[in-house]
Amino acid sequence: MKSLSRLSIRARITMGTLLLAALFFGAVGLVVRQQVEGLMQNAAFEVLQSDAAQFETAIEQEPNEPRDNPGEGQLVAVFDPAGTSQVSTLPAAITSNLALINRASTGPQQLVAGEATYLVAVETVPTGAGNWTIISARNQQESDLVLNNLTTGVTLGLGALTLLFGAASWLLTGAALRPVTQLRRSAEAIVAAGADDLLPVGPAQDEITGLAATLNRLIETLRASAARERQLVSDASHELRTPLAVLQAHLELLRAGDRSSIDSDILGAERATTRLSDLVESLLELSRLDAGCPTTSATDFGALVDEAGEAIDRARLRAMGEDVEIELITPENADRAVPTPMPALLYGRVLDNLLSNALRAVDGKGRITATIRQEPSHIITVITDTGPGIEPDFLPHAFDRFSREENVRGTANGSGLGLAIVAAAAESVNGTVTLENSATSGLVVRLSIPVPLERPAPLQDHP
Template sequence: MILRRLSIRWRLTLGSLLAAAVFFGLAAFAFYGQVATILADTTETLLQHDAAPIKSEISAGATTVVAPGYAQLVAVLDPQGAVVETTLPHDLAKHTASFLAFPDEPQPVRAGDDDYLVLTQHVSTAHGSWTVISARNLEASTLLLDRLTATLIFGAVAFTLGFALTSWMLTGAALRPVARMQRHASELSKTGSATTLPVGPAHDELSALAGTLNDFIVAQQHAVARERQMVSDASHELRSPIAVLRSQLELAHLRTGDAAALEKSIVEAERSLQRISTVATGLLDLAEVEAGHSAGKADWGELVAELGEAADRARLAGSRSNVTVDFDAEDTVRGQCESEQFPIAVSRFGRLIDNLTTNAINAMPEGGDLRMALRRSRGELVLEIRDTGPGVPEDFIPVAFDRFTRPDKSRSPATGGSGLGLAIVKAIVQDAHGSVELSNHGGGGLVVRVRIPRSDEFER
């Protein structure tokens, strides 16, 4: 719990410190053990070396032995157990009897204030078994190990602290770009600047993180810009009808004595109100689609059925101007059409067709012809709507799907359009991972093609 409250730098440093302490501690312990083993083996070798000349004399049949060399601690016992020769200190010589119980095994012995390593060896002769006891004072080895212990402890602590300091510095250097990104992010939140986070020259994880965050920031900036533009466009689009409605209502107040004039003002006010309602509804629909709400799914048969219903609605809408509406769709086989799923809900598909047919009917002269075709091609749905209207200016096509855009002729506010129909169409198609395009055809009129891939195509 305490570690969670610490910064990443502190946690990494403490983790490195712990790892270094364990590593250097084990290394020091292993080194100490190795040196201690070497000293013990060396001392045992010296004990055997001290006893070797005497063992050779006894094996040769000598009944007396030469005195041991300088500083050699040796005791010789004849077959009867009598001490023939000894250079053992008095405190050590008192334990001679106990040495006989552990032949050929070095034994540590404490005698007085000193520590010794004692080796007892038996030499068999024709006259019996002789005993040679050799000893070595361990004071030098103990002093060496004590000094080695102090050195290892100091070295392990120094290396551990040095490793921790290095880790602290390296972690700080590694996290410096993060701190720089945090400062820039704080400035962005305070100032609302359109800049992005700095991306370092190295192609590392931090650069990848900065790039991902920049993509997110840019997407958010675009979303905010779209929202601001939508509010601005909506305000501009609603300002005129609201002003007109206000004027019409004020005029109606002045016509209270003239029933016919009053009725005319009320009808005009209703038209203005209808226009306002149309714009508001279109904005809500567009916002819902652009918010990324699930588009749903529908199979081929459901979409074909919806096309037929949309054609009926278009016939009803075009009956006032004698517009002929026809549609054509590929034949459907029940098992096949149910297996083909497309990422668009039936209701949205119907809204898409209604928007396109409404635009076409409003733009065509009386007695026009509207044809719709729905087919499948290379794993995608293709909807084509063709009218016999005047078409649109070529310079309008690139901006046709923007909000509140209208061509200069034919398709104008006078027809009752809000300028949101094609924008909603584009949003619906993009939400279904599809594409939409429009073009003027040579025989006159406009052609709109919508392509939507099967669900399994874009999910791969």
């Protein structure tokens, strides 16, 4: 089997065709030989019956008269009721083996006498004096020779047909696989040249065209993924460069020994370290979401409500001392046992990012409202603020990684990863998140999480 798997598809299909053709034509040849052999034996038996017919007629008409000798080439023996041979042209080889002949049989019999095989027919003629027996025979040498020649001819003819089928299969398979070979060569050329071309798609609506279209979509997806990865690495490097440079500068000042600014240097280094930590944590969170690895198992609606309350408390703590009102609205008499695919911890991180963006938007004064609704098929979370909103031109890019709307909504100090994490978290549970400017002022963020029909099985925790 391993040796066959190393062969090309063309060779394997051709070998399979040859095998099937050989089996089919072999069966056809065997059936033809058996049919011809049966026809020849029936024809020979009818000749033997014809040889015995004249003697049968003579016995019936004149049972006591001497019998005429058989014609030339006829092998016939006539036995009277007493078993005495009245007429016989049988060769000695048959005469010495008469005991092997079943005289009660009415069908053809084969008798091997010496080196020859004879077809024998027995006719019984009843008379008033008893039963006469007529034995006629014919040498099968000529019939066997004809049958063997026929078998040889049929074998050669069917063998030629089998080879013709193999050749046709080889040519047709090659023609069918030629577009695949062209696709492979085109792919090799694209890889070698590093070009942005796609595989050629033929006009025919067949499997090869479908394969080419699917591969083109795969190529486009892989190129887009590679481009995103390159952009992510570039953006991450750019984002990490600033806090690292700040941290290095403060460390150099500390080493210089300027005691008057030691507190400010330590504070600046601490802020740079915090920014680095937030960036790394955000990148790790995005990496886990891209890999489809939730941080905890799925939970229920009650756990999401509890987590939302804790997120609101964390936001209020960050807004302490500012004129910002933060409110959480949850449904009354809700079914807390309704399952949800989003883990509570991930939901809390989503709310932390949305509330942090809203806090930067209101810039120390305003109102933030988080509303959670339970619908039959979805759990809806809406975050609104009284900030300045988002420029319409920036809305389509708001969920892009490291995208920031400078000098608007106070986002200049953000990493540009918060909304990207929110979008990735929603996508990981087949949910959606949308942004739109309020009719009055501020931004409206709507997070929709689908409710599964059945409670999902718990997932294994990932570190």
